[in-house]
Amino acid sequence: MGIEFLQMKKKRNGASISSSSSDEDVSLCFTPEPLHKMAPARLHGELSYLKLTPNALQYNGFPFLGPNSAVIPQTKNNMRDFVASDDLLRKCSRCSKDFYLNQDGTMAPQKCVYHHRKKFDHAKRSFVRTCCSAHPSTSSGGCMVEDYHVFNSAWEDTLWSFMPTPSAKNANDYRSKKVYGLDCELVHTMNGLEVARVSLVDMKGRVILDTFVLPQYEIVSLNTAFSGITEKDLSAAITFEACRLQLFQFINSETLLVGHSLESDLKALRLIHHNVIDTSVLFMSVDQRGEFKKLSLQNLAVIYLQKEIQTQKTGHSSVEDSMTCLELIALRHSTTVK
Numbered sequence: 138m139g140i141e142f143l144q145m146k147k148k149r150n151g152a153s154i155s156s157s158s159s160d161e162d163v164s165l166c167f168t169p170e171p172l173h174k175m176a177p178a179r180l181h182g183e184l185s186y187l188k189l190t191p192n193a194l195q196y197n198g199f200p201f202l203g204p205n206s207a208v209i210p211q212t213k214n215n216m217r218d219f220v221a222s223d224d225l226l227r228k229c230s231r232c233s234k235d236f237y238l239n240q241d242g243t244m245a246p247q248k249c250v251y252h253h254r255k256k257f258d259h260a261k262r263s264f265v266r267t268c269c270s271a272h273p274s275t276s277s278g279g280c281m282v283e284d285y286h287v288f289n290s291a292w293e294d295t296l297w298s299f300m301p302t303p304s305a306k307n308a309n310d311y312r313s314k315k316v317y318g319l320d321c322e323l324v325h326t327m328n329g330l331e332v333a334r335v336s337l338v339d340m341k342g343r344v345i346l347d348t349f350v351l352p353q354y355e356i357v358s359l360n361t362a363f364s365g366i367t368e369k370d371l372s373a374a375i376t377f378e379a380c381r382l383q384l385f386q387f388i389n390s391e392t393l394l395v396g397h398s399l400e401s402d403l404k405a406l407r408l409i410h411h412n413v414i415d416t417s418v419l420f421m422s423v424d425q426r427g428e429f430k431k432l433s434l435q436n437l438a439v440i441y442l443q444k445e446i447q448t449q450k451t452g453h454s455s456v457e458d459s460m461t462c463l464e465l466i467a468l469r470h471s472t473t474v475k
């Protein structure tokens with residue numbers, strides 16, 4: 138619905154290209170076809186100019202295929218995403234404390250005291266806490282207490298379980314010329330962040346796939362406030378292997394996937410895929426020091442689409458997030474083709 142709205146707005150703003158010198162002559166006007174009405178193959182071609190280049194994939198830490206396993210190019214944020222089997226140091230992604238796993242890779246209970254991450258409130262033009270009234274600049278202490286820390290680092294041997302999305306079976310492979318929004322919800326396990334829900338949506342606003350996935354390692358926290366994942370959801374979940382097979386019913390290596398910081402989703406899905414459009418890269422902003430900065434999808438939705446997402450008390454929805462990515466792409470395209 139949002140995409141349709143953008144297209145209507147674009148038309149009202151006069152996106153038509155007239156080959157006539159007279160503005161009155163509308164018979165020769167060319168109005169670009171709205172993306173949501175385009176045939177899949179045309180849409181795929183139309184948006185391919187927004188794809189990340191090989192350099193951008195590298196710079197943003199997308200997984201590549203190495204000689205024996207996946208290789209993740211290092212960025213300043215992903216240095217400890219995959220750690221060696223004798224490296225037991227972990228950093229809690231909630232309270233930022235460093236701690237060690239036991240020698241056997243298990244974790245002893247340790248109090249984790251934290252606040253939820255602060256969020257930018259556009260009405261107040263400042264950061265706010267969503268958990269309590271503590272001042273957003275307070276970095277110590279917290280209003281929430283859990284018995285275990287959570288961490289993002291996975292064991293290095295996980296890189297062996299990565300696989301490239303399948304090649305096209307032939308020139309007519311129905312998956313090749315498709316464009317989908319992809320988003321995953323992740324939960325904390327003893328192997329870092331694992332996928333617990335995957336959603337695939339198309340430009341017409343249809344949900345192509347939306348399934349819950351069982352993590353492979355022991356769950357430390359479902360992170361329900363952010364992931365929206367509950368115990369009940371996981372009782373209906375499919376296995377990780379089945380999830381990848383379901384995805385491969387719809388995508389192959391040629392499919393154009395749209396997402397926000399899609400490298401995180403691909404890493405959680407243990408997939409190597411290079412035909413991607415990433416809204417976190419396309420809509421980067423420059424901060425006061427002149428450095429490029431990625432904005433959250435929530436902030437992009439407010440700034441560019443004038444809509445609030447991720448407002449549900451029950452956490453994020455990967456369907457809502459992937460739809461929002463497609464709306465952002467429709468907006469970017471409408472301003473580019475004017």
Ligand SMILES: [Zn+2]
Pocket residue numbers: 229230231232233234248249250251285286287
């Ligand atoms: Zn902690």
Ligand SMILES: [Zn+2]
Pocket residue numbers: 251252253266268269270271279280281
């Ligand atoms: Zn708090």
